[in-house]
Amino acid sequence: MTERTSGARQLAAAWADLVATARRTAAEGLVVGTSGNVSVRVGELVLITPSGVPYHRLGPDDTVAVDLEGRQVVGTLKPTSELPLHLAAYRATPAAAVVHTHALHATAVSTLVPELPPVHYMAADLGGPVRVAPYALFGTPELAEGMLRALRGRTACLLQNHGAVSYGDTLDQAYDRTAQLEWMCRLWLTAHAVPGHTPSVLSPVELAAAGEQLRGYGQGR
Ligand SMILES: [Zn+2]
Numbered sequence: 513m514t515e516r517t518s519g520a521r522q523l524a525a526a527w528a529d530l531v532a533t534a535r536r537t538a539a540e541g542l543v544v545g546t547s548g549n550v551s552v553r554v555g556e557l558v559l560i561t562p563s564g565v566p567y568h569r570l571g572p573d574d575t576v577a578v579d580l581e582g583r584q585v586v587g588t589l590k591p592t593s594e595l596p597l598h599l600a601a602y603r604a605t606p607a608a609a610v611v612h613t614h615a616l617h618a619t620a621v622s623t624l625v626p627e628l629p630p631v632h633y634m635a636a637d638l639g640g641p642v643r644v645a646p647y648a649l650f651g652t653p654e655l656a657e658g659m660l661r662a663l664r665g666r667t668a669c670l671l672q673n674h675g676a677v678s679y680g681d682t683l684d685q686a687y688d689r690t691a692q693l694e695w696m697c698r699l700w701l702t703a704h705a706v707p708g709h710t711p712s713v714l715s716p717v718e719l720a721a722a723g724e725q726l727r728g729y730g731q732g733r
Pocket residue numbers: 547548594612613614650674675
């Protein structure tokens with residue numbers, strides 16, 4: 513197999529994974545319509561969902577790839593307007609895949625607090641209490657900069673009055689973190705809504721211990 517065909521196969525496989533992940537965000541209720549976006553890094557290229565195309569309509573011929581400066585390398589469909597946010601994540605973090613959604617509970621929490629109180633130990637899997645980046649217009653460098661500050665030492669953050677972003681080593685990991693974050697936001701909102709009570713939160717020591725435990729989890733124990 514020539515280098516060229518193996519590269520093309522790698523891109524095609526990554527695009528199929530990306531489309532499957534994007535469809536999952538819609539099927540599992542994390543986005544409505546096309547109100548989210550998904551990307552994955554393949555070497556020096558970033559494959560990313562196009563702007564305004566419903567995920568069920570995306571096929572193998574709709575591949576969109578840009579370089580790390582955002583120049584389109586593959587495809588004719590326009591990349592999502594949140595491209596700057598995805599590129600910032602690839603430039604400044606170890607992200608290999610990024611999932612952005614307007615998930616309901618995550619977005620609700622983003623309007624209430626500057627940080628999601630650590631009501632569950634799964635916060636440790638995201639690096640600690642999840643911060644909220646200050647509001648900025650979608651698609652702008654300001655939003656991307658605020659996101660990077662909120663992501664420091666974390667693999668996910670909320671965007672005020674907008675949604676959530678998470679990243680991972682794979683599309684599956686980025687997706688799972690998005691789903692976990694949405695669940696934790698729902699958990700906090702549920703507990704917080706009980707009149708006359710304030711939810712208890714975990715201490716930094718408790719979260720650090722959970723983080724240690726999670727690092728050993730899933731390896732045959
Ligand atoms: Zn958005």
